[in-house]
Amino acid sequence: MRVINFNPGPAGLPLPALERARDELLDFEHSGMSVMEHSHRGREYEAVHNEAIALLTELLGIPTSHQVLFLTGGASQQFAQVPMNFLTPGTSADYLMTGVWSEKAFEEAKYYGTPRVAVTTVQPDKHYTRVPHQDELRLDAKAAYVHMTSNNTIYGTQWHTFPDVGAVPLVVDMSSDFLWRKQDVGGIALLYAGAQKNLGPSGVTVVVAARDFIARGRKDIPKVFRYGIHAENNSLYNTPPTLAIYLVRNVLAWMKSVGGLAQIEAWNRQKAALLYGALDQHAGFYRAPVERASRSVMNVVFHLPTEALDAAFVAEARTQGMVGLKGHRTSGGIRVSTYNAVTVENVQALTSFMEHFVKTHG
Numbered sequence: 001m002r003v004i005n006f007n008p009g010p011a012g013l014p015l016p017a018l019e020r021a022r023d024e025l026l027d028f029e030h031s032g033m034s035v036m037e038h039s040h041r042g043r044e045y046e047a048v049h050n051e052a053i054a055l056l057t058e059l060l061g062i063p064t065s066h067q068v069l070f071l072t073g074g075a076s077q078q079f080a081q082v083p084m085n086f087l088t089p090g091t092s093a094d095y096l097m098t099g100v101w102s103e104k105a106f107e108e109a110k111y112y113g114t115p116r117v118a119v120t121t122v123q124p125d126k127h128y129t130r131v132p133h134q135d136e137l138r139l140d141a142k143a144a145y146v147h148m149t150s151n152n153t154i155y156g157t158q159w160h161t162f163p164d165v166g167a168v169p170l171v172v173d174m175s176s177d178f179l180w181r182k183q184d185v186g187g188i189a190l191l192y193a194g195a196q197k198n199l200g201p202s203g204v205t206v207v208v209a210a211r212d213f214i215a216r217g218r219k220d221i222p223k224v225f226r227y228g229i230h231a232e233n234n235s236l237y238n239t240p241p242t243l244a245i246y247l248v249r250n251v252l253a254w255m256k257s258v259g260g261l262a263q264i265e266a267w268n269r270q271k272a273a274l275l276y277g278a279l280d281q282h283a284g285f286y287r288a289p290v291e292r293a294s295r296s297v298m299n300v301v302f303h304l305p306t307e308a309l310d311a312a313f314v315a316e317a318r319t320q321g322m323v324g325l326k327g328h329r330t331s332g333g334i335r336v337s338t339y340n341a342v343t344v345e346n347v348q349a350l351t352s353f354m355e356h357f358v359k360t361h362g
C-alpha cells in the first residue's frame, strides 16, 4: 500500500512512471539488461537521454535559442557553478534574497566575485513571509546576472510574476517549482532545478540556458564545471546519472500523457485552492504566515496554535496514511508539499483531515 506522500523533496513520483520503471527494470527493451547497465554512449541509453530532452522541450515550449543540460551535484552545485562561469573578476552580480536557498547561493558567489543584495525580504526574526515587489528592487544595470529563487521551499513563498531585470541576464533557481505550469523560458538566461521535486529522483539537475549566455562562460575553469563543455557534448561529456535521467524521461512521458503542463497547472491550482481555502476558513486555528500574493502553489506552510498540536497533527495524519507534513527544522509548523505527483484526491484527503482535526482539537 502506497502512502499519501507530502514530502518536500525527494518527493513522491507519479505511479505510472514508477510502474514503467518496475516493468522495464531487468530487461530494458529486450536488451537483456536494465537501462542502468547500458553504456551511456550506447544507442539504447542515448535514445532515452534524447527523448527526455525532447519531451522537456516540447512540454515547456523551450525555444531553439536555449539548450537543456543534465548535470549532477544538485542545485547546490549550481550555486557555485553559476558564479564560477559568469562572475568574472571585477564584476558583480545581483541576488534577490527570499529565503535560505537564496542565502546559500549568495554565499557561494562570494568565492568568485562580489555579489550584491539587490533586495531582501528577511524579517528581524530571520524568516521570510513574502517575495519582493518590483519597486523594491535596487538593480545594478552592470551586474553580470541577477539571481533569484522562484519558489522558496522552506517558507512557502513563490514569485508568481518574474521581476523585470532589464537587459541583465536572469538566473533562476527553479528547484521546487520547475514544471508546475507552462512558462515562457525564452527570457531567462539560465534556470536550474534539482529533479527531486517535480520531475524525478535526486541525482540529476536540469539546466535550461540560452546558448549565447553559455558561450559567455569562462574558459579558464576546469572543464567539468563549464556549461559550454556540457552543452557541446549534449550532457555526455562524462557519464551522466543514467538511471535518474531515465526516470525523468518516465515522469515527462507521464506528464505528456495526462495532457501536458496545462493539465498539470490546473491540478496544481486546484490543490492550492483547496489547501489555502481550508486554512482561510479556519484562520483562528491554522495560522498561515505567508502574505497572500506570495503564497506558494507547491509548498503550503502553516502553524497550529501550539507546537504540541503541530506534532499531534503530524502524528495523527500519519495514522491516516499521510506522511511528509512536518515543517522544515528552521521554521517548524506544518509544510504540505504538493508537487506534481500529489493528486487532487490526496489533497482532498488532507483537507478533510484538517476539518476533522479542528473539530476534535480546536
Ligand code: PMP
Pocket (backbone or CB within 6 Å): 009, 073, 074, 075, 076, 077, 101, 149, 151, 152, 153, 154, 173, 174, 175, 176, 194
Ligand atoms: N534550491 C531550492 C529552492 C531547494 O528547495 C533546494 C533543496 N530543497 C535546493 C536549492 C538545494 O538542492 P540540492 O539538495 O539538490 O542541492
